Amino acid sequence: MLMVVSPAKDLDANPISLQLATTMPALLAEANELANICKKLSPAELGSLMHISDKLAGLNAARFSQWHQDYAADEGKAALFMFNGDVYQGLDAASLSTTQLQYAQNHLRILSGLYGVLRPLDLMLPYRLEMGTRLANAAGGDLYAFWQEQITDNLNTQLAELHTDVLLNLASQEYFKAVKTKSLRARVITPVFKDFKNGQYKIISFFAKKARGLMARYIIEQQITDPKAITDFNLAGYHYSKDDSTADKPVFLRRQAE
Structure with a gap:
């Protein structure tokens, strides 16, 4: 079984020490093409394009200005440790064992607006480029036009290497598009996580993101290959609801949000 998750806007670029060897992104040449487009944009243009503050626009303009394709290990950081948002709080990569990290390297992929697809131990540079950004490029008017074929081909290759025909979608709609x-x-199996609020179960973005990370971690820890086994997921108070589920959309409920 192969899993996909979204990246995060929040980054932690502080260096870490890993016992496992890092790798380079498979679609680095394509990332370089996008970075070179972004290099030509002023901070004001980046701010308008990405709908971010002047401060963030300046930061990311500086990042793109310094971008180069052949960056070294001491310039980048493994993707699973660079991203620091809600999904990654649930996944808690820092507490994974070496064996678990190697399993994640083979079975987990991070979708990315700049890199397309990242393995957990792929070295990446800090960036901001959401998949929904309407960045004009040679393939079309947005990143979906640029990435769709290449991301799909990359995932199909990994599915074949794993000898699996199951993809667990733990990514957001923006990225899985x-x-x-x-x-x-x-x-494609897409778990749904709902919390009880105001008298009903509903998807609450913050909790759902963290739950996706928790499920990714659960699968990495248990080394699950049979998709039926994910219904045993019970971390952080969630439980599988057979009555609310379909085969490809298992629903997990939690009575009290944490």
Whole structure:
């Protein structure tokens, strides 16, 4: 089983020490193409394009200005440790064992607006480029036009290498839209996480993101290969609800949000 998750806006670029060897992104040449487009934009243009503050626009303009494709290990950081948002708080990569990190390297992929697809131990530079950004490029008017075929081909290659036809979608809608599902040689399973609030169960973004990370961690810890086994997921108070689920959309409920 192959998993995909979204990246995070919040980054932690502080260096870490890893016992495992890092790798380089498979689609680095394509990332370089996008970075070179962004290099030509002023801070004001980046701010308008990404709908971010002047401060963030200046920071990311500086990042793109310094971008180069052949960056070294001491310039980058493993993706699983660079991203620091809600999903990654649930995943808690720092507490994974070396064996678990190696399993994640083989079974987990991070979708990215700049890098397309990242493995957990792929070295990346800090950046800001959301998948929904309407950045004009040679393939079209946005990043979906640029990435859809390449991301899908990359995932199909990994599915074949794992000898699996199941992809567990733990990514947001914004990012999973970058996958051309009709061309994906896999059954897609998308877990749904709901918390009880104001008398009903509903998806609460903050909790759902963290729950996706928790499920990714659960699968990494248990080394789950049978998708039926994910219904045993019970971390942080969630439980599987058979009555609310379908085969490809298992629903997990939690009575009290934490």
